[in-house]
Structure formats: structure tokens, C-alpha cells
Amino acid sequence: MRLILAPMEGVLDHLMRDLLTRLNPFDLCVTEFIRVVDMRLPPRVFYRLCPELYQGCRTPAGTPVRIQLLGQDPDWLAENAAQACRLGAGGIDLNFGCPAKTVNRHRGGAALLGDSEQLYRIARAVRAAVPAGLPVSAKIRLGLEERDSYLENSLALYEGGISELAVHARSKQDGYRPPAYWPLVAEIRAALAIPVVVNGEIWNAAQADQARRESGCQDLMLGRGALALPNLAATIKAGTAALSWAQIRALLLDYSDMEIEGDKGLYYPNRLKQWLSYLKLQYPEAQALFGQVRTLKHTADIRRTLAAL
Incomplete structure (x- = not known):
């Protein structure tokens, strides 16, 4: 079982990654998204969002960090993925899950879940730009208004060449309202020959076990739950008592x-x-x-x- 610390815009910055990876046996962190529009971003942008680049793209505790990009243009996303890798990134993650209106108005994040062809083009371009030995992952939701496009979108990204897929088990319209629809992730897991990571509504070790059973996924991504209970990953993986x-x-x-x-x-x-x-x-x-x-x-x-x- 792998435990991945989720990207959360505005809160899970490098300081919080440092703190939480010192407390927990996380296997991977993903940065807050770096927004890509129509240019190659200068190195300072990558270092600001991911200062771990100065130390082998790992937190001080040694947990690997993957850089997340958000955008809609395949060529510019590919160009910036290559830039990140030149600076020492250990892999690239693509954000197709953010439900924020300000992001979605510019066809970023979850807005692209309505265009599986564009998802494929982005995945293919980024995969071609990133060195073969480095992973390209993606994060999606189950759909836009309805939970109805997850298989089409997952297959598009898989055929585009991504290495693994994290699935927030809700639609954009669902936002963060319970429940998370973990059984639907099992359909994605059965359809893809790459690792699938389940995310959403995991607040304690019992829910982590339930999410794994219902989704068929071995790997979990923890976000809000890891902030609410700062040693959540340790309670899941090592049976550690919750912090007082x-x-x-x-x-x-x-x-x-x-x-x-x-x-x-x-x-x-x-x-x-x-x-x-x-x-x-x-x-x-x-x-x-x-x-x-x-x-x-x-x-x-x-x-x-x-x-x-």
C-alpha cells in the first residue's frame, strides 16, 4: 500500500509537506498546481512552488515530491513539464480535478473532464516531453455535472501514456460533499493496466480500509483528512494512535x-x-x-x- 499526500491549493505548501512527512510514512507528495497558460515559465516559479527541487525533489524527511501542472494547452504543458524535469523534478502530475470556478472558467482542472480528446492530447504531449524514466500521473474526478465520464476520461489518459491515475471519487458538481463514490473507482481500476489511486472522504483508518475494499485500489491519496488528523497516514499504515x-x-x-x-x-x-x-x-x-x-x-x-x- 502506498500513501500519497494530495495537492491542495493554498494550504499544502512546502512547509506543510515538511511537517506532515516528518510525522507520517508517506510514499509521495504532489505540489500545489503550477498554472500553465501560453509560455514557458521561468525556473523561479518552479522553485517557489517546489523548493524541494533544491534537495533532489524530496522533503527534508526524504519523501519524494512530484510537480503538478494545470492548464489546457498540450504544447505549453509539455514545454513546462520538460522545464520542470530539467530542474530536477522526479515526475509530473496533471491536474484535471480542481473544481474551483476561477480555474474552470479558463478550461483548467475539472473543466476538461468534458473533453476526453483533449485529455488524450495533453497526456500524449506531456508523456513525449518527459524523460522515459520519470512518471507522468494525472488526477481526475468522476465527471462534471454527473458521475458519468470517468471510464472514457480514464481510458483517454491511459492511452495518452500516463503512468498512474488518482481518482477523486466525486464529480465536479459534488464538490466535497459526502459521500465519496469509491465503488465507481473499481470500474476504472478494472479497466486500466496502470496503478489507480483512490481519493476522497478518507478521515480515519476504518474509512481507508473501506475505500481500498470498495475501490479495489491498493493506494490511497489523503488530503483534507491529513490536515484534520495530522498523523492520519501513520494511523493507517502503522496503527499509530491519533495525536492528542x-x-x-x-x-x-x-x-x-x-x-x-x-x-x-x-x-x-x-x-x-x-x-x-x-x-x-x-x-x-x-x-x-x-x-x-x-x-x-x-x-x-x-x-x-x-x-x-
């Missing part, structure tokens, strides 16, 4: 001590509040803490609140 609230408080302080790029006064408060919004799903104490820091805008004020816990 005292341990979570120590993690929050550890995260606060990390060096954050850019304007720390703006960046850090937003990220911490985002994380607390997930932690409160598993820890009632996080709800009270979120209420304390919700209106705070300055790093120093938030750090003082955490230190006083």
Missing part, C-alpha cells in the same frame, strides 16, 4: 517557528487559520482556538495566543 490535543498544540507552535517565505505578516496568519479550519473537524479544542485567532491579522498576536495555550 497537547501534541497538536506542539505542532502548531512548531509550524509557527518555521521560516516562511515572503511577507510573513500576511502569509502565516492565513495559512494557520486554514489549517485550524480542518483541525476543528477532529479536535473540538481547535474550534475554540479558531475563534480566538479568527480576527487576528498579525503573526506576533497569533503566536502569543498559541504560546498561552
